[in-house]
Structures are given as C-alpha cells and as structure tokens.
Amino acid sequence: MTKALTPAGERILTVASALFYDRGIRAVGVDLIADEAGTTKKTLYDRFGSKDGLVMHYLQRRFERWCSFVLDYLEPLPVGSERILGVYDALAAWMRDNHRGCGFVNAFAEYGGTDHPALDVIRSEKEWTRALFERLATEAGLASPHELSVRLSLIHEGAVVMSTAGARDDAVQVARDVATRLVHENT
Numbered sequence: 001m002t003k004a005l006t007p008a009g010e011r012i013l014t015v016a017s018a019l020f021y022d023r024g025i026r027a028v029g030v031d032l033i034a035d036e037a038g039t040t041k042k043t044l045y046d047r048f049g050s051k052d053g054l055v056m057h058y059l060q061r062r063f064e065r066w067c068s069f070v071l072d073y074l075e076p077l078p079v080g081s082e083r084i085l086g087v088y089d090a091l092a093a094w095m096r097d098n099h100r101g102c103g104f105v106n107a108f109a110e111y112g113g114t115d116h117p118a119l120d121v122i123r124s125e126k127e128w129t130r131a132l133f134e135r136l137a138t139e140a141g142l143a144s145p146h147e148l149s150v151r152l153s154l155i156h157e158g159a160v161v162m163s164t165a166g167a168r169d170d171a172v173q174v175a176r177d178v179a180t181r182l183v184h185e186n187t
Contacts, residue, residue, distance in 0.1 A: 009047040011037040059121040081183045084136045088176035101164035142186040
C-alpha cells in the first residue's frame with residue numbers, strides 16, 4: 001500500500017497519474033507535472049526522489065485502486081460462476097473511465113526490455129489478476145483452478161487490448177461469453 005503523502009505530494013501524484021496515463025510516462029516531464037500540480041520541481045523531488053520514484057507511486061496506486069475496485073465489485077456476488085464472471089463485469093465498468101486501456105500494459109510498452117523497477121509492479125498486477133481467478137475458481141469448486149485461471153486471465157487481458165487497440169466495443173462482452181463457456185466446462 002502506498003504511504004500517506006502530504007497535500008502537495010497528493011496533488012503531484014494525482015496530476016502525474018492523469019498525465020502518465022493519458023500521454024505516456026516518457027512523454028511527460030517533471031516540469032509539466034510540477035506546473036500542473038501548482039508546485040515546484042524541488043517539491044516533486046523532495047516527495048518522490050525522482051521521476052522514477054513518482055512512476056513507482058503512480059503504478060502502485062493504480063494497482064491498489066484496481067484491486068479495490070474489483071474486490072468491491074465482486075463482494076456482493078455469490079461464490080461460484082457469477083463471481084468469476086463478475087471480474088469481466090468489473091472490467092467493463094473500469095474501462096468506462098480508462099479509455100487508454102491497461103495502464104500496466106502501457107507502462108510495459110515503455111519499460112519492457114529494461115531493468116526498470118516498474119516491471120515488478122506491472123508483473124505483480126498481472127499475477128494478482130490471475131491469482132484472483134484461481135482463488136475464485138477454487139472457491140467455486142471448479143476443476144483445474146490453476147489452469148483455468150491462466151486461461152481466464154489471458155482472455156481478460158485480450159479483452160482490454162481488443163477494446164482499445166482493436167477498437168472493439170464488444171470485446172469485454174465477447175471475453176465474458178468465452179469465459180462463461182470455460183467456466184461451465186470446468187464445473
């Protein structure tokens with residue numbers, strides 16, 4: 001969990017998060033972030049140490065928000081296939097406010113092939129989603145929950161990419177339909 005920030009730190013992180021998501025991490029400089037946040041570069045560096053430190057906060061906060069969003073969405077749903085498929089419904093709701101798709105995939109496009117510490121957060125988010133499917137499949141008593149979780153998470157990721165880069169408005173619904181068949185095959 002990200003630690004509490006000062007009000008200036010929160011403004012910087014809020015502004016940076018929007019800019020990083022909308023324009024790309026490398027395309028956004030610290031001068032723009034400080035200016036948009038109504039602060040100075042010195043304050044940014046005092047709070048985050050570096051742009052990389054700010055990037056790490058951005059990704060970690062996004063990860064925490066995604067996890068909370070999905071878990072809150074699933075909480076009222078009964079254990080079983082409805083809860084598993086609810087992950088796709090949560091994704092559809094999340095995507096309404098995330099027009100550029102997955103912030104982690106976008107960050108990977110910028111940092112993949114490097115040793116940037118952001119890769120650990122990116123991979124953790126992908127593993128969390130896969131592990132969530134495995135936990136839900138196990139709770140539902142489905143056969144081969146690990147194998148099923150890999151398939152469900154691949155379909156989930158594909159839906160995000162196809163809904164943005166593939167310009168398919170129905171991508172998440174198609175993914176949910178495919179997932180429904182997989183879940184029923186494993187009951």
